[in-house]
Amino acid sequence: MSAVEFLRPEGWLGVNGGPRYVQLRQRLEAGIEAGVLPPNSSLPPEREIAEITGLSRVTVRKAIQELVSEGLIEQRQGSGSFIRERVSRMEQSLSHLTSFTEDMAHRGMDTKSSWLERGVFLPSAQEISALDLPEGAEVARIYRLREAGGRPMALERAALPLDILPNPLEVTTSLYDVLDRLGHRPVRAIQKISAINLEPPEAKLLGVAEGAAGLSIERTSFLSSGRVVELTRSLYRGDAYDFVAELRL
Numbered sequence: 250m251s252a253v254e255f256l257r258p259e260g261w262l263g264v265n266g267g268p269r270y271v272q273l274r275q276r277l278e279a280g281i282e283a284g285v286l287p288p289n290s291s292l293p294p295e296r297e298i299a300e301i302t303g304l305s306r307v308t309v310r311k312a313i314q315e316l317v318s319e320g321l322i323e324q325r326q327g328s329g330s331f332i333r334e335r336v337s338r339m340e341q342s343l344s345h346l347t348s349f350t351e352d353m354a355h356r357g358m359d360t361k362s363s364w365l366e367r368g369v370f371l372p373s374a375q376e377i378s379a380l381d382l383p384e385g386a387e388v389a390r391i392y393r394l395r396e397a398g399g400r401p402m403a404l405e406r407a408a409l410p411l412d413i414l415p416n417p418l419e420v421t422t423s424l425y426d427v428l429d430r431l432g433h434r435p436v437r438a439i440q441k442i443s444a445i446n447l448e449p450p451e452a453k454l455l456g457v458a459e460g461a462a463g464l465s466i467e468r469t470s471f472l473s474s475g476r477v478v479e480l481t482r483s484l485y486r487g488d489a490y491d492f493v494a495e496l497r498l
Protein backbone atom coordinates (compact mmCIF):
# COMPACT_ATOMS: atom_id res chain seq x y z
CA MET A 250 0.00 0.00 0.00
CA SER A 251 1.33 3.46 -0.85
CA ALA A 252 1.58 6.26 1.70
CA VAL A 253 -1.14 8.17 -0.19
CA GLU A 254 -3.59 5.25 -0.05
CA PHE A 255 -2.77 4.70 3.60
CA LEU A 256 -3.60 8.31 4.44
CA ARG A 257 -7.02 8.36 2.74
CA PRO A 258 -9.36 9.34 5.60
CA GLU A 259 -11.94 6.59 5.17
CA GLY A 260 -11.86 4.21 8.09
CA TRP A 261 -9.69 6.12 10.55
CA LEU A 262 -10.69 9.78 10.64
CA GLY A 263 -13.94 10.44 12.40
CA VAL A 264 -15.84 13.03 14.40
CA ASN A 265 -15.83 10.89 17.52
CA GLY A 266 -12.18 9.94 17.43
CA GLY A 267 -10.85 12.89 19.46
CA PRO A 268 -8.79 15.84 18.22
CA ARG A 269 -8.10 15.54 14.52
CA TYR A 270 -4.36 16.17 14.76
CA VAL A 271 -4.17 13.30 17.28
CA GLN A 272 -6.04 11.00 14.88
CA LEU A 273 -3.62 11.91 12.09
CA ARG A 274 -0.62 11.49 14.37
CA GLN A 275 -1.87 8.03 15.38
CA ARG A 276 -2.46 7.10 11.74
CA LEU A 277 1.09 8.13 10.85
CA GLU A 278 2.46 6.23 13.87
CA ALA A 279 0.57 3.14 12.73
CA GLY A 280 2.00 3.55 9.22
CA ILE A 281 5.53 3.79 10.60
CA GLU A 282 4.96 0.77 12.85
CA ALA A 283 3.52 -1.31 9.99
CA GLY A 284 6.30 -0.30 7.59
CA VAL A 285 3.94 1.42 5.12
CA LEU A 286 6.07 4.46 5.85
CA PRO A 287 9.51 2.82 5.94
CA PRO A 288 12.65 4.27 7.55
CA ASN A 289 14.37 6.99 5.50
CA SER A 290 11.37 7.40 3.17
CA SER A 291 9.98 10.88 2.83
CA LEU A 292 6.60 11.82 4.15
CA PRO A 293 4.26 13.37 1.57
CA PRO A 294 4.43 17.17 1.86
CA GLU A 295 2.12 18.89 4.35
CA ARG A 296 0.01 20.32 1.52
CA GLU A 297 -0.52 16.88 -0.01
CA ILE A 298 -1.42 15.28 3.33
CA ALA A 299 -3.94 18.08 3.84
CA GLU A 300 -5.46 17.38 0.40
CA ILE A 301 -5.66 13.61 0.91
CA THR A 302 -7.14 13.79 4.40
CA GLY A 303 -9.25 16.92 4.04
CA LEU A 304 -7.59 18.32 7.17
CA SER A 305 -6.23 21.85 7.39
CA ARG A 306 -2.51 22.45 6.98
CA VAL A 307 -2.36 23.73 10.56
CA THR A 308 -3.75 20.40 11.80
CA VAL A 309 -1.31 18.44 9.63
CA ARG A 310 1.60 20.55 10.85
CA LYS A 311 0.63 19.96 14.47
CA ALA A 312 0.55 16.18 13.98
CA ILE A 313 3.93 16.22 12.24
CA GLN A 314 5.45 18.42 14.94
CA GLU A 315 4.43 15.86 17.56
CA LEU A 316 6.06 13.06 15.58
CA VAL A 317 9.20 15.18 15.31
CA SER A 318 9.32 15.61 19.09
CA GLU A 319 8.67 11.89 19.56
CA GLY A 320 11.71 11.26 17.36
CA LEU A 321 9.78 9.30 14.72
CA ILE A 322 10.16 11.94 12.03
CA GLU A 323 13.07 14.15 11.14
CA GLN A 324 12.79 17.42 9.25
CA ARG A 325 15.63 18.10 6.86
CA GLN A 326 16.11 21.68 5.79
CA GLY A 327 14.86 22.19 2.26
CA SER A 328 13.99 18.55 1.60
CA GLY A 329 11.00 17.84 3.80
CA SER A 330 10.14 15.30 6.48
CA PHE A 331 11.61 11.82 6.67
CA ILE A 332 10.85 8.74 8.69
CA ARG A 333 13.70 8.18 11.09
CA GLU A 334 15.48 4.90 11.36
CA ARG A 335 14.35 3.07 14.48
CA VAL A 336 17.19 2.37 16.79
CA SER A 337 16.79 -0.57 19.11
CA ARG A 338 17.92 0.44 22.56
CA MET A 339 20.60 -1.45 24.37
CA GLU A 340 20.67 -2.17 28.04
CA GLN A 341 24.01 -1.68 29.67
CA SER A 342 24.68 -2.89 33.18
CA LEU A 343 26.28 -0.43 35.54
CA SER A 344 27.59 -3.05 37.90
CA HIS A 345 30.30 -4.71 35.79
CA LEU A 346 33.62 -3.21 34.83
CA THR A 347 33.66 -4.34 31.23
CA SER A 348 34.98 -2.86 28.01
CA PHE A 349 32.97 -1.70 25.02
CA THR A 350 34.36 -4.59 22.95
CA GLU A 351 33.31 -7.13 25.60
CA ASP A 352 29.86 -5.58 26.04
CA MET A 353 29.14 -5.77 22.32
CA ALA A 354 30.66 -9.24 21.88
CA HIS A 355 28.33 -10.37 24.66
CA ARG A 356 25.44 -9.26 22.45
CA GLY A 357 26.93 -10.99 19.42
CA MET A 358 27.81 -7.69 17.77
CA ASP A 359 30.97 -6.80 15.89
CA THR A 360 32.67 -3.58 16.86
CA LYS A 361 34.62 -1.11 14.84
CA SER A 362 36.57 1.95 15.93
CA SER A 363 37.50 4.92 13.79
CA TRP A 364 40.47 6.81 15.14
CA LEU A 365 39.98 10.49 15.69
CA GLU A 366 43.16 10.98 17.72
CA ARG A 367 45.81 8.67 19.14
CA GLY A 368 49.19 9.70 20.52
CA VAL A 369 51.21 11.25 23.30
CA PHE A 370 50.31 14.78 24.38
CA LEU A 371 50.91 17.40 27.02
CA PRO A 372 48.21 16.86 29.63
CA SER A 373 45.37 19.22 30.43
CA ALA A 374 44.88 20.46 34.00
CA GLN A 375 41.98 17.99 34.41
CA GLU A 376 44.16 15.08 33.25
CA ILE A 377 47.01 16.08 35.59
CA SER A 378 44.71 16.07 38.59
CA ALA A 379 42.53 13.04 37.66
CA LEU A 380 45.49 10.83 36.67
CA ASP A 381 47.70 12.25 39.41
CA LEU A 382 50.49 12.92 36.90
CA PRO A 383 53.90 14.02 38.15
CA GLU A 384 55.29 17.38 37.05
CA GLY A 385 56.31 17.41 33.37
CA ALA A 386 54.73 14.00 32.57
CA GLU A 387 53.00 13.47 29.25
CA VAL A 388 49.75 11.62 28.67
CA ALA A 389 48.57 8.91 26.25
CA ARG A 390 45.32 9.87 24.57
CA ILE A 391 42.99 7.94 22.34
CA TYR A 392 39.83 9.33 20.81
CA ARG A 393 37.58 6.95 18.91
CA LEU A 394 34.21 6.72 17.27
CA ARG A 395 32.88 3.38 18.41
CA GLU A 396 30.49 1.43 16.23
CA ALA A 397 28.61 -1.78 16.84
CA GLY A 398 26.66 -3.79 14.29
CA GLY A 399 27.53 -1.11 11.72
CA ARG A 400 25.95 1.68 13.77
CA PRO A 401 27.78 4.57 15.50
CA MET A 402 27.25 4.22 19.25
CA ALA A 403 29.65 6.40 21.17
CA LEU A 404 32.55 8.79 20.99
CA GLU A 405 35.20 7.93 23.49
CA ARG A 406 38.12 10.05 24.63
CA ALA A 407 40.51 8.22 26.97
CA ALA A 408 43.59 9.58 28.72
CA LEU A 409 46.10 7.34 30.49
CA PRO A 410 49.45 7.89 32.24
CA LEU A 411 52.31 7.02 29.88
CA ASP A 412 53.80 4.38 32.18
CA ILE A 413 50.42 2.60 32.12
CA LEU A 414 50.13 2.84 28.32
CA PRO A 415 53.57 3.71 26.90
CA ASN A 416 52.52 3.32 23.28
CA PRO A 417 48.94 4.35 22.47
CA LEU A 418 49.44 3.14 18.87
CA GLU A 419 49.42 -0.38 20.27
CA VAL A 420 45.68 -0.06 20.82
CA THR A 421 44.12 -1.28 17.62
CA THR A 422 40.80 -2.74 18.75
CA SER A 423 40.41 -2.99 22.52
CA LEU A 424 42.12 -0.73 25.05
CA TYR A 425 41.31 -3.13 27.90
CA ASP A 426 42.93 -6.02 25.97
CA VAL A 427 46.16 -4.03 25.72
CA LEU A 428 45.97 -3.04 29.40
CA ASP A 429 45.34 -6.69 30.27
CA ARG A 430 48.47 -7.74 28.36
CA LEU A 431 50.50 -5.04 30.11
CA GLY A 432 49.19 -6.15 33.51
CA HIS A 433 47.32 -2.85 33.98
CA ARG A 434 43.70 -3.83 33.54
CA PRO A 435 41.57 -1.78 35.93
CA VAL A 436 39.66 -3.60 38.69
CA ARG A 437 37.43 -0.78 39.91
CA ALA A 438 35.90 2.33 38.38
CA ILE A 439 33.76 5.29 39.22
CA GLN A 440 31.35 6.58 36.63
CA LYS A 441 29.55 9.86 36.43
CA ILE A 442 26.64 10.04 34.01
CA SER A 443 25.14 13.31 32.82
CA ALA A 444 22.52 14.23 30.26
CA ILE A 445 23.71 16.42 27.41
CA ASN A 446 22.62 17.76 24.05
CA LEU A 447 25.07 16.71 21.36
CA GLU A 448 26.96 19.59 19.74
CA PRO A 449 27.02 19.70 15.90
CA PRO A 450 30.41 17.97 15.35
CA GLU A 451 29.65 15.12 17.76
CA ALA A 452 26.07 14.75 16.51
CA LYS A 453 27.40 14.45 12.96
CA LEU A 454 29.89 11.72 13.90
CA LEU A 455 27.16 9.82 15.74
CA GLY A 456 24.70 10.19 12.87
CA VAL A 457 22.02 12.02 14.86
CA ALA A 458 20.45 15.46 14.61
CA GLU A 459 22.24 18.46 16.14
CA GLY A 460 21.20 18.97 19.72
CA ALA A 461 19.93 15.37 20.03
CA ALA A 462 19.97 13.91 23.51
CA GLY A 463 23.10 12.13 24.60
CA LEU A 464 24.70 10.72 27.71
CA SER A 465 28.08 11.85 28.82
CA ILE A 466 29.84 9.23 30.92
CA GLU A 467 33.07 9.91 32.69
CA ARG A 468 34.86 6.81 33.91
CA THR A 469 37.84 6.91 36.23
CA SER A 470 39.34 3.43 36.59
CA PHE A 471 41.76 2.13 39.18
CA LEU A 472 44.29 -0.68 39.63
CA SER A 473 44.02 -2.77 42.80
CA SER A 474 46.78 -0.58 44.26
CA GLY A 475 44.39 2.38 43.98
CA ARG A 476 46.36 4.01 41.17
CA VAL A 477 44.30 5.68 38.44
CA VAL A 478 44.52 3.91 35.06
CA GLU A 479 42.22 5.88 32.79
CA LEU A 480 40.10 8.96 32.63
CA THR A 481 37.60 8.37 29.84
CA ARG A 482 34.78 10.57 28.69
CA SER A 483 32.28 8.82 26.48
CA LEU A 484 29.39 10.41 24.65
CA TYR A 485 26.67 7.86 24.00
CA ARG A 486 23.67 8.29 21.75
CA GLY A 487 20.71 8.90 24.00
CA ASP A 488 18.42 7.01 21.64
CA ALA A 489 20.47 3.82 21.75
CA TYR A 490 21.26 3.19 25.40
CA ASP A 491 19.58 2.42 28.70
CA PHE A 492 21.99 2.16 31.60
CA VAL A 493 20.69 -0.23 34.22
CA ALA A 494 21.86 -0.47 37.82
CA GLU A 495 20.91 -3.21 40.27
CA LEU A 496 20.21 -1.99 43.78
CA ARG A 497 20.23 -4.19 46.87
CA LEU A 498 19.28 -3.54 50.42
Ligand code: 16G
Nearest residue numbers: 348349350423424425466468481483
Ligand atom coordinates in the same frame (compact mmCIF):
# COMPACT_ATOMS: atom_id res chain seq x y z
C1 16G B 1 34.00 1.33 27.84
C2 16G B 1 34.34 2.31 28.96
C3 16G B 1 35.64 3.03 28.71
C4 16G B 1 36.74 2.07 28.35
C5 16G B 1 36.33 1.22 27.17
C6 16G B 1 37.37 0.20 26.79
C7 16G B 1 32.03 3.07 29.47
C8 16G B 1 31.15 4.20 29.71
N1 16G B 1 33.32 3.32 29.16
O1 16G B 1 33.54 1.98 26.72
O2 16G B 1 35.99 3.72 29.91
O3 16G B 1 37.93 2.76 28.04
O4 16G B 1 35.13 0.53 27.49
O5 16G B 1 36.87 -0.49 25.67
O6 16G B 1 31.61 1.95 29.58
P1 16G B 1 37.74 -1.33 24.67
O7 16G B 1 38.56 -2.29 25.48
O8 16G B 1 36.79 -2.00 23.77
O9 16G B 1 38.65 -0.38 23.94
